[in-house]
Amino acid sequence: MRISSKGRYGLAAMVCMAEGYGSDACITIISLSKRLGISKIYLEQVFSLLKRDGLVLAIKGAQGGYKLSRPPQEISVYEILRALEQSLFEKTAESVALKAENIEKAMQKSVFSALDSAVESTLRSVTLLDLQTEAEKQQPESCYMFYI
Numbered sequence: 001m002r003i004s005s006k007g008r009y010g011l012a013a014m015v016c017m018a019e020g021y022g023s024d025a026c027i028t029i030i031s032l033s034k035r036l037g038i039s040k041i042y043l044e045q046v047f048s049l050l051k052r053d054g055l056v057l058a059i060k061g062a063q064g065g066y067k068l069s070r071p072p073q074e075i076s077v078y079e080i081l082r083a084l085e086q087s088l089f090e091k092t093a094e095s096v097a098l099k100a101e102n103i104e105k106a107m108q109k110s111v112f113s114a115l116d117s118a119v120e121s122t123l124r125s126v127t128l129l130d131l132q133t134e135a136e137k138q139q140p141e142s143c144y145m146f147y148i
Contacts, residue, residue, distance in 0.1 A: 007085040009038050010046040014080055015135055017056070018072035018128040026065030046084065053083035072132055078123035091116070 013032050020027055029047060033040040047066060050056045055075060056066045068075065082089060092112040097104040 003081065003088065004085060005042075006046055006049075007081050007088070009036065009042065010050060010084045011077065011080055011131070012036055013038070013043060013046065014050070014055070014068075014075070014128055015131045017066065017068050018075075018132040019135075021068055021072050026059045026063060026067055028065040031065075049083050050080070053079070055079060055083060068128075072128035075128045076124050077126040077128075077131070078120060080128075081123060089116075089120075 013036060016032055016035060017027050029040055029043045032038070033043055047056060047058075051058055051066075054069055057069050058064070058066055092108070094104055095107070
């Protein structure tokens with residue numbers, strides 16, 4: 001399975017936003033760009049798609065930026081990737097339906113539909129909170145404890 005830069009960067013940015021969830025502060029594109037090393041212009045495109053699908057709220061003004069529209073535990077990876085990766089969820093086109101309809105139906109039922117269902121189920125089961133928690137576990141120990 002291949003997920004584009006837009007999907008990967010958008011998912012990473014949303015995890016960053018989940019880390020700051022609960023405070024009233026907005027997160028700016030510039031701060032996300034610096035933290036993740038992603039082009040500001042590219043992130044603006046990503047966030048316009050996330051905003052269009054209601055996953056983030058845009059707050060205008062001097063203290064403006066973006067906020068998650070819902071708590072991290074209520075936003076699934078499926079929703080994020082669906083907003084950013086339209087081609088990932090397109091149904092597989094028919095291949096041999098005109099000459100071998102029975103083979104086409106078998107492939108659609110046993111392979112393509114089953115695969116689509118498994119991918120969707122997996123992505124729906126993982127939330128932003130799950131990713132945030134896993135990211136915290138993966139963080140290197142930055143504080144050393146010395147015993148004397």
